[in-house]
Amino acid sequence: MEGLSESLMHELAPRKLPEVLSELIDYCIDLDDQIRDRRTPREKPKRPLPRLAPVFQAPPRELSPPSESMQLGHTRLTEEERTRCFREGLCLYCGLEGHLRFQCPTRPRMHDKSENLLHLRQLRRQVLGVTCMSAVKGIKLMLPVSMAWETKTTHTTAFVDSGAAGNFIDVEYASSISLPLVVRETPLAVEAIDGRPLSCSRITHDTVTVVLTTGLLHKEEIIFQVIRSPSNPVVLGFPWLVEHNPVIDWAKGEILSLSPTCFGTCLIPIQHIGALNTPTAPPLSTEVPDQYADLRAVFDKRETEKLPPHRPYDCAIDIHPGTMPPRGKVYPLSITENQIMEEYIKENLERGFIRRSS
Template sequence: MMCCCNSNPIAGGGLLGMRQGTRTVSDYSIDFRTRALQSQWNAAAQTDAYLLGLNDYIKDELVSHDLPSSLDKLIELATRLDRCIQARRQEKRHRIPERLPVPRPRPPVDVNHFPAPHDGGPEPMQVGRTRLSPEEREHRRQRNLCLYCGKPSHYIIRCPVKGARSSVERGVLMSLFSTPSPIKRPHFQARLLLKRGTHTLTTLIDSGSDICLLDENLAQQLEIKSVPLPASVPDNALDGRLLGTITHRTVPVHLVLAGRHHETVQFHILKTPQHPVILGFPWLHRHNPHIDWSMGSFISWSPYCHQICLKQAIPALLRSDTSGPPSDLQGLPEEYHDLQEVFSKTRATSLPPHRSYDCSIDLLPGTSPPRIYSLSGPEREVMEKYVNESLAAGLIRPSSSPAGAGFFFVEKKDKTLRPCIDYRGLNNITVKNRYPLPLISSAFELLQDAVIFTKLDLRNAYHLVRIREADEWKTALTVLLDTTSIWLCHSVSPTLPQFSRPWLMMFSVTC
């Protein structure tokens, strides 16, 4: 049993007051784990607080199970039960209601008229009869006659007489009711990264399609180049009908799914206006994703994707696609036009590749990066916007790093909030990169004959230096949404010895 007599809200991180509410168990668990990192409670107390916050329907299901001893296993069990319950509820919503058979009225019997007994001679085709007698059925089977019209050369499944008769002729319509509409196929959000910009759309995943398709009109609208196929590909329906002929396919196109799954696809071009992008069976076979079809979301990706597609989320790959239109150079002296990339907003959102002088973060022995602190409501909204924009730009990524720098805000002059990451704790335990600096007097001597001085403010300057790949986990920032590893450099010192002198000389004009 959990005892909270000596606990306080700060030490508990607000765990005792947390409730699942209208959220799924998965969302509730993520929020609980995040706040649990801030608390000083032990594992048993956290487990009791987690159970207390669950909705009653989950608690009722947990009664019939042996409760796990650890919080992680309890969260796993509760999440699995919640998914089963949600899937069962959705199944009930789409179930077709059962209807009892309606008794058919029998025609009045004419007692004065009885059919003549069968004399064993040729039997009429009995087109008007609803059922054949056993003798007539056997008679037609032996002679390979149609069981419906009694004629040779075809069977009942292809009987022309049966197909020509209307449903009104075949029976009496007693009642009419509409069945629920079929379950809608889930569509997944996707982005096409093109030279002219990013295009957002929905894609259909169809295991019955042998190829990946792109709508012809959309390809023309986005000016996606195409190349002819060596041989045309027929597009057939399930019954063999020819729906069209495919003669072209696109050049490799950059496709992004689920925010950070990057790949290059060549689509076959066909008119499919209802589904502009269709990913077929070859795509499923290659990536083998785990999909929650009831919720229409990706749960996990295959090992292949973790090695290839998810690593490609690094924005270095996007540089060729984020060039964007030329910067507006009006008002900029002609002498600086060759530096137009410096003023590009789109290129400023990408990171450079890893290089020999990437910034390293070597920690002092026996130390570890610090943890986090909480945010207010307005700060949380700004934080969510910052995280979403940075994720879309590829500057940060989700992470399970045990480190986590604090995330807070400083108010600007215009009352808006500036996001800040508190790396002071990390700096205190980092081995300093010391090297000799030039004397200030020596630096001024280089400028003594200059008459024109220019200062350029680089866009996202701290993004222009990469953190060493093995040290990226140390730069993680932790927010209430998740733990996110941010690829920002908190020190530009590794590049200064190599670049400071050439740039200084370039921008000092002497006469």
């Protein structure tokens, strides 16, 4: 994953990592803080370790002789104590195994700073999403899109990235299509998980409201944050996925269907053409010339209600054993279109023209 320091990647390699993204982010942040504390001693730590709470009494873990017990109640551990904690996987707060400092049950919570900590954690999660974009390899979920603003329209493809914390557009691409930009009231800081600034250290501009059409029928209004992303000029991130909640086949890179709420808000209604008032066609017998009277049965519509008999000269359609026909893409249909399709399938099943494959 790009954005992580080499020392942090080295520490993560032998460890069992959390499977939940939010827990993995907290795990990496806490481990990175520990590495920084170990590497550069500070005169006054940014987050001093509080004294042990009396609600949890745990026997202190003894260091191997001739070292003394870890004084975890002090505001600072010795370098030897920290080294032993890192080597044996011990908590820097209580000295026990099985958890890290941020997970310690005896560590008091700073309620007076909860709002600031929540804001910082949300910002760091946004940073992680931005960092992940360039690290995705293999199959990418790319959607054909068109963007319209004022009197202009442009067509391109958008990269759907569940790891991106926003909807982004490349600054060079926005300039090439003359897309107007708006200065943000509050710039959004962007840095890697280890604190290093990325190529764009701050997001200072947004786009104007753009009408984004995805595929053939999905239309919405959207605002993009402007970053440097030449490999993926348009990125639809986690907020877009949450809003539309599509069913995605990530292995094949396809969107199978959209959220039911999109049928009433985002999908373009299909225009139906009313039937024309035309006179009823004359009987068939009056349309068949006399010289073809003996072939009148061929023009009878009732003959179309059944399949013709098999004949020796029928063309065979051989299917290779153990194979399946290729699976076609599934496109979202309106409620009316779904009803028409179901009636068509039911009618042809009753006629025997088609049959269920399973």
